[in-house]
Amino acid sequence: MTDRLTIATWNINSVRLRMPIIEKFLEEEQPDVLCLQETKCPDANFPFAPLRKAGYEHIEINGQKGYHGVATISRLPLTNLEKREFCEMGDSRHIAVDVPFNGGAVRVHNFYVPAGGDEPDRDINPKFGHKLDFFAEMKAWLQGAETAKPAVLVGDLNVAPYEHDVWSHKKLLKVVSHTPLEVDLFENVRKTGGWIDAMRQFTPMEEKLYTWWSYRAKDWSAADKGRRLDHVWVSEALGTNVRGTRIVREARGWEKPSDHAPVIAEFSV
Known part of the structure; x- marks a missing residue:
């Protein structure tokens, strides 16, 4: 039966280093599909065996040594594979x-959208310019025929767009990930493509919503200085099928954790 579907997204910050908590997550939550970002693993070294042992036979990867990298693992067949390069960066x-x-x-x-470095000024920080250009390419592509069909866009998009997607709107206005320029571009990509912000569809705008907490805090949970950097967007053609989204916050406190928590989206007919 394919009338129900769960899709999870998680910036794992090294797939090989975090395999124990990936296995724990798969056993406890059993999503149909898990989309990982920042796998930091060349394709030749990807750890297929433990994922297949966990029941996820269908795996597609796009990796590189030490940096970036995405992987989509599934209990269901995966077809029509596409790996798109942005900004001619490789x-x-x-x-x-x-x-x-x-x-x-x-x-x-x-x-996995570029983080953008520290200074929100492309003239002195090429990484920030790369991030802006990346969003421009996303906007040009992800509209029209690409979004007219049932589609989901998930991942670490590295922007916390709304006031309560960050622990302090005022203090972070000039911090990369929450600057007005990034937020405008981010929302432009989403709205131009007709994408629905599934997480905010089920959580009121005045409610805090975080998926990332820095490693720097001694007690990340008590400090709770988070940001919502991970997102689930759905096309309008799939909008009526979304049943809810959930942040698995406790995973941020597991042994040797990623600094991101997984997000799960549920769909049904």
């Missing part, structure tokens, strides 16, 4: 596949 930051759902398929885009 970075492994995107993978797309079709997943069976509702007698047809859902296009699942898995993205």
Whole structure:
């Protein structure tokens, strides 16, 4: 049956280093599809065996040594693989596949958007310029025919767009990930493509919503200085099928954790 579907997204910050908590997550949550970002692993060294042992036979990867990297693992067949390069940088930051759902398929885009460095000024910080250009390319592509079909876009998009997506709107206005320039570009990509912010569809705007907490805090949970950098967008053609989203916050406190928590989206007919 393909009338129900769960898709999880997680910036794992090294797939080989975090394999124990990936296995724990798969055992406890059992998503149909898990989209990983920042795998930091060349394709030749990707740890297929423990994932297949956990029941995830279908795996597509786009990796590189030491940096970036995305992987989509699934209990369901994956077809129509696409790996798109952005900004002619050679970075492994995107993978797309079709997943069976509702007698047809859902296009699942898995993205790892550049973080953008420290200074929100492209003239002195090329990394910030790269991030802005990356969003411009996303906007040009992810509209029209690409978004007219049932589609999901998940991943670490490295922007916390709204006031309560960060622990302090005022203090972070000049901090990369929450600057007005990034937020405007981010929202432009989303709205131009007709994408729905599934997480905010189920969580009021005045409610805090975080998916990332810095390693720098001695007690990340008590300090709770988080940001929502990880997102789930759905095309309008799939909008009526979203049943909810959930941040698995406790995973941030597991042994040797990523600084991101997983997000799970549920769909049904």
